[in-house]
């Protein structure tokens with residue numbers, strides 16, 4: 001494979017990587033610390049329209065993604081660790097948390113970016129809503145139904161109060 005240009009950081013000049021000599025021991029030198037640039041949190045498997053509606057609200061926020069892999073569903077927040085140094089090295093390497101110690105360079109995000117290694121990956125509101133619409137036949141009627149149920153509940157409360165007077 002020929003050498004390719006890789007941009008280590010926005011302001012750094014591009015580095016030349018000899019792809020033939022790239023290995024698990026040296027690839028961090030050419031990486032923008034992809035594994036330290038996001039966090040994930042596993043969530044209950046969404047099954048109802050209401051649960052997907054909550055996820056839709058969450059993904060509407062900047063840098064929040066949703067994905068599903070073989071272990072289940074996750075929220076992902078794109079956010080660089082505050083301990084990352086300007087050279088993309090860990091500033092607390094000796095005392096870094098256990099989860100960082102467990103992470104290995106073998107088959108890491110440098111080889112397979114997180115959005116390419118899972119079953120489903122959503123970055124934007126519109127793509128997630130399109131998935132929900134496909135999954136639930138009545139997706140577009142859910143808000144109407146929700147408001148109708150709320151109006152019914154409010155009318156019931158009003159009638160109750162009127163009876164008491």
Ligand code: SF4
Nearest residue numbers: 028031033035108110
């Ligand atoms: S472990 Fe992988 S993703 Fe993390 S800094 Fe090294 S090469 Fe990049």
Ligand code: SF4
Nearest residue numbers: 036081083084090100
């Ligand atoms: S503590 Fe260090 S190794 Fe862990 S995510 Fe932050 S920069 Fe990366």
